[in-house]
Amino acid sequence: MFDVAIIGAGINGASLAYKLKTSGKSVVVFEKDSIASGGSGAAGAFIAPKFAKTSELTLLLEKSYLNSLEFYEKKFNKYINLSPLVHIAKNSQESTKILQFKESTSLQICDDNNFSTFLSDKDSTRVCLKHSAVVDAIGVCNEMLKDIEVIYENVDTFSKEDDFYSINSIKAKKLVFTTGGFKNILDEPYFNYRAIFGHRIDIRCSNKLDFIHHKDxxxxxxxxxxxxxxxxxxxxxxxxxxxxxxxxxxxxxxxQKASNSIDLKDVEVVEDFIGIRCGSNDYMPIVGRVVDYEKTIKKYPKLLNGQKVDFDQFEYMEDIYMINGVGGYGFVLAPTLADDLYLNMFENKKLNKNIDLARFVSRYAKRVKNG
Ligand SMILES: Cc1cc2nc3c(=O)[nH]c(=O)nc-3n(C[C@H](O)[C@H](O)[C@H](O)COP(=O)(O)OP(=O)(O)OC[C@H]3O[C@@H](n4cnc5c(N)ncnc54)[C@H](O)[C@@H]3O)c2cc1C
Structure with a gap:
């Protein structure tokens, strides 16, 4: 009997499993393929905030970026390359965003003259962040799960017995789904994702780059x-x-896009990676207990008329949780979301309303009513 069974061994499942294990909980992870075989294995795994005007999302990403830099550096030092990051505007709209970011951010910005040797675009607006990093995506997921039992099975069903769940012969008190952009077996109508396909390459080149940079x-x-x-x-x-x-x-x-901002010399492509980022409709991550929509609407039909009901009053699937919808920021968000969900699961700490999965229920109910 495990305290928690996690379904999906990407960066979200691995980070939560690591958090649970280091907090003294027993945990088992189910993975249908191999560790980090989904979006996580494709990620460049750049650790950076969002360079834009302040919003709920930028604030969350800023906090998570600082948290994850410290987390990977302290706990998974072998899997992180730290370096400054130069972010270059690709058009005038972005130029405005960068200027707004520079004005409002409390993050450490530095002079980028030392780093700009290979920049082919030296004229566009840019900002240089003193601290950034790139993580070895597959390496870090494997290391997080090193001492944790991983069962290589596709989970397509589970059953509830008394006060625990069974997945085949494994029993666990709580289930967490971290299945990324793959089919969700919970099949609740109110949350759906945007799947955004991506391709990244690893290359060798003859110039040594001592900063991360970002334009197209x-x-x-x-x-x-x-x-x-x-x-x-x-x-x-x-x-x-x-x-x-x-x-x-x-x-x-x-x-071609890389060459719009940097001169890479004698390039040889070494490996290709492809995968899906799974984003939510409002761009915020999706975390927390899974609401039982039908039971909730039966209890509060007024939700269909747009009336408000406190999330606490909703009907939930007992002890079933998820983390998903992290879009292009999975490696930035995962350590913070794992902490938040852990506190929610075991210390009853409320989640921020903007990331709570329950936020989709009333929005969906209104759409149903309006046809
Ligand atoms: C090309 C690309 C570049 C990216 N670059 C960055 C970046 O620079 N920085 C950043 O922070 N993020 C980046 N991301 C985003 C990041 O990779 C994702 O947000 C993150 O990987 C999502 O992690 P996850 O754990 O939610 O999902 P996934 O990594 O997709 O993991 C889900 C896992 O669940 C398993 N699974 C699914 N269903 C089942 C089932 N029924 N039973 C058992 N196992 C199951 C899958 O096999 C998979 O291993 C990038 C993504 C892509 C695609």
């Missing part, structure tokens, strides 16, 4: 293994499960 795509610093990550593309139309991917064409696009 991100280009990492030269990592410990001398590789440089370039990516990723964003494609909301491509379905990697149904269509064949044109690697050659996409490599050209990535390298």
């Amino acid at each position: 795509v991100s280009v990492s610093c030269s990592k410990d293994d001398a590789l440089v990550s370039v990516g990723a593309t964003h494609d909301i139309h491509f379905d990697m499960f149904k269509e064949e991917f044109d690697y050659k064409k996409s490599r050209e696009v990535l390298l």
